[in-house]
Amino acid sequence: MSDQDIQIPTFDPFKDSEAEDAGPGTKDYVHVRIQQRNGRKCLTTIQGLRKDYNYNKILKDFKKEFCCNGTVVQDLELGQVIQLQGDQRKSVSQFLINAGLVKKDKIKIHGF
Secondary structure, eight states: OOGGGOOOOOOOTTHHHHHHTTSTTOSSOEEEEEEEOSTTOEEEEEEOOOTTSOHHHHHHHHHHHHTOOEEEEEETTTEEEEEEESOOHHHHHHHHHHHTSSOGGGEEEOOO
16 A cells, blocks of 8 residues: 555635634624613614625614614714614614524624
């Protein structure tokens, strides 16, 4: 038997990390924040969704589901940010998980 006939199995250490990037919302965290306006009024902001999603369709579903108004804002540093009226942090995170847009461990909820 010669040394050339032996086949050694190869192992790619980066194969697992490439497979994880294929799923929805796996690159970075999705940040759900609350911003206090004046008095009891507040805004919920969602940033970090994948760029290939249609933000206007997601916003339309949010508005129907939570009975609130909202908008998509273009920010120079953060990219597109969805803003919703009221404190919708828990319901937004639950909606994103149930719709399959983001995994549960990739959502960060900020606020009081």
